[in-house]
Amino acid sequence: MGIRKAITGAQAAAEAMRQINPDVVVAYPITPQTPIVEQFAAYVADGIVDTEMIPVESEHSAMSATVGAEAAGARAMSATSSQGLALMWEIVAATPGLRLPIVMPLVNRTISAPLNIHCDHSDVMGVTTLGWIQIFSENAQEVYENILLAIRVAEDRRIQLPVMVNQDGFITSHAVEPVEIFDDAAVQSFVGIRSLERSLLDTEHVRTIGAMALPDYLFEAKRAQEEAMGNVFQVYKEVGRELSSITGHAYPYFETYRLDDAEAAIVVLNSAAGTAKVAVDAMRGRGKKVGLLKPILFRPFPYEEVRAALENIPAIGILDRSMSFGACAPVYTEIRSVLYELDTRPKVQSYVFGLGGRDILSTEVEAVFEELLTGELDSKRQRYIGLRG
Amino acid sequence: MKEIYEVRMHGRAGQGAKSGSQLLAEAAFKEGKYIQSFPEYGSERRGAPTVAYTKISQTELRSHEPVLHPDAVLVLDFGIMRSIAVAAGLQEQGILIVNTKVCAADIQKLAGFSGPTYSIDATSISLDLLATDTPNVPMLGALIKLTGVVRLESLESVLREHFLPKLGEEKVRKNIEMLHIGYDEVTK
Numbered sequence: 001m002g003i004r005k006a007i008t009g010a011q012a013a014a015e016a017m018r019q020i021n022p023d024v025v026v027a028y029p030i031t032p033q034t035p036i037v038e039q040f041a042a043y044v045a046d047g048i049v050d051t052e053m054i055p056v057e058s059e060h061s062a063m064s065a066t067v068g069a070e071a072a073g074a075r076a077m078s079a080t081s082s083q084g085l086a087l088m089w090e091i092v093a094a095t096p097g098l099r100l101p102i103v104m105p106l107v108n109r110t111i112s113a114p115l116n117i118h119c120d121h122s123d124v125m126g127v128t129t130l131g132w133i134q135i136f137s138e139n140a141q142e143v144y145e146n147i148l149l150a151i152r153v154a155e156d157r158r159i160q161l162p163v164m165v166n167q168d169g170f171i172t173s174h175a176v177e178p179v180e181i182f183d184d185a186a187v188q189s190f191v192g193i194r195s196l197e198r199s200l201l202d203t204e205h206v207r208t209i210g211a212m213a214l215p216d217y218l219f220e221a222k223r224a225q226e227e228a229m230g231n232v233f234q235v236y237k238e239v240g241r242e243l244s245s246i247t248g249h250a251y252p253y254f255e256t257y258r259l260d261d262a263e264a265a266i267v268v269l270n271s272a273a274g275t276a277k278v279a280v281d282a283m284r285g286r287g288k289k290v291g292l293l294k295p296i297l298f299r300p301f302p303y304e305e306v307r308a309a310l311e312n313i314p315a316i317g318i319l320d321r322s323m324s325f326g327a328c329a330p331v332y333t334e335i336r337s338v339l340y341e342l343d344t345r346p347k348v349q350s351y352v353f354g355l356g357g358r359d360i361l362s363t364e365v366e367a368v369f370e371e372l373l374t375g376e377l378d379s380k381r382q383r384y385i386g387l388r389g
Numbered sequence: 390m391k392e393i394y395e396v397r398m399h400g401r402a403g404q405g406a407k408s409g410s411q412l413l414a415e416a417a418f419k420e421g422k423y424i425q426s427f428p429e430y431g432s433e434r435r436g437a438p439t440v441a442y443t444k445i446s447q448t449e450l451r452s453h454e455p456v457l458h459p460d461a462v463l464v465l466d467f468g469i470m471r472s473i474a475v476a477a478g479l480q481e482q483g484i485l486i487v488n489t490k491v492c493a494a495d496i497q498k499l500a501g502f503s504g505p506t507y508s509i510d511a512t513s514i515s516l517d518l519l520a521t522d523t524p525n526v527p528m529l530g531a532l533i534k535l536t537g538v539v540r541l542e543s544l545e546s547v548l549r550e551h552f553l554p555k556l557g558e559e560k561v562r563k564n565i566e567m568l569h570i571g572y573d574e575v576t577k
Binding site for chain 2: 004006117118139168170171172174175176177178271272274275277278359360361362
């Protein structure tokens with residue numbers, strides 16, 4: 001049993017970082033990530049952690065310094081949102097190839113323009129091809145636990161890849177909710193200390209990190225990276241089981257909610273999944289068989305397992321909080337792809353919602369379920385929830 | 390109490406709608422309830438209209454949607470009712486509490502609400518005790534008196550936890566006093 005606190009998603013991320021007590025944290029404040037860094041800076045100033053915190057002049061420098069520290073052998077973390085992620089993109093893209101297991105909370109906010117500080121997933125969906133492991137969190141509790149899980153997955157010898165732990169800007173990051181914080185000693189024993197095995201400062205085993213690789217070698221390096229990504233499923237399960245012994249919670253690749261006998265299902269990431277659960281309960285209360293699938297591990301994507309969970313659902317609505325202009329929306333793309341191997345495929349419908357922080361109401365999710373149950377779907381046309389005009 | 394009790398606070402940035410919403414949620418949390426507290430963020434600047442929500446429940450709160458049908462609405466700034474429909478979605482059996490010296494009938498006319506309406510001169514209370522216009526705490530005292538949504542002692546203890554490290558014993562005492570004055574003085 002841990003201690004229950006009333007804290008925000010941002011504070012939950014900072015609590016996880018306090019328990020991890022990284023060697024180095026480098027960050028530049030950006031709304032709505034700022035309260036993570038503020039809270040963590042207070043821990044540093046109060047001597048609660050012995051992290052070396054480096055304030056820098058931009059996110060490009062933040063990720064550069066995080067990479068430098070991690071390459072040296074430190075456990076280094078940063079945190080960002082939206083434009084911050086955009087500015088650090090060059091180094092973010094390099095991190096997986098450098099095989100540096102950096103864990104970074106990402107507080108999802110729309111990418112400008114128009115300028116807007118609120119939630120959607122256009123920041124993370126712009127980096128899902130880069131080779132970071134991507135984990136999504138419905139609420140502050142999941143943010144906290146996913147960050148602990150991420151450290152061990154990232155640093156596992158079979159992985160050595162960076163992880164972003166996503167939470168919805170403001171909706172999760174700035175809302176106060178009950179969060180159970182588990183025993184410091186138990187969590188610290190779980191996260192352990194990063195092995196220096198591959199570090200630059202291991203002078204017994206001199207190595208180069210960030211070497212140039214021409215056409216004769218780069219391809220093999222990238223293939224090795226893909227191999228490590230494939231190992232994530234196994235490691236995620238193992239580490240999840242270990243974390244379960246502290247938290248009592250399970251760490252599946254995705255969560256299903258009242259899905260077993262469902263005639264219609266919704267697939268949606270992050271906080272909207274909580275709102276969708278309320279809609280599922282309301283519909284079930286009226287005798288409508290509907291359910292939910294909430295992806296948690298988004299990179300790598302567990303195609304086989306998601307397929308097994310969805311194959312018998314007649315109609316599936318996929319709700320995306322970002323667009324892929326001129327193409328299918330990102331989550332929709334994955335689910336369509338999931339269903340390809342089936343002989344009889346469910347009907348699917350793509351919905352876009354919540355851009356720039358537009359609210360999603362449980363009644364709107366109920367309306368989507370009603371539409372799915374009519375079967376009048378068009379897999380080639382994207383529909384919009386809560387859009388004017 | 391209904392399954393989820395929902396409160397909406399309207400104010401102007403700087404008056405403490407966000408922290409008031411959080412103080413109330415934390416008091417309920419102390420009593421073992423599930424809670425959510427969050428503000429609507431706009432372009433924050435002092436004096437701009439703000440709104441913050443508190444949800445209090447016996448069961449886990451999963452939805453992250455805003456409060457559209459509040460059980461209680463607290464208005465920290467009287468003038469805001471000229472531009473914001475503060476009573477929108479307010480349940481018929483819900484209550485409206487406004488920081489003002491104006492009588493209930495005039496408030497109802499301005500707010501377009503015919504249900505139970507109460508006023509409390511929370512600005513004067515906070516000006517007297519703290520010399521600032523931070524009406525949130527006396528307003529919470531009024532809410533507790535009228536609804537019993539949390540216990541007075543729970544909120545006192547939250548005030549102590551929040552303000553003691555930042556503001557010191559003197560200000561904590563004054564905040565608790567404001568809470569009690571709001572509780573005692575709220576009128577129909």
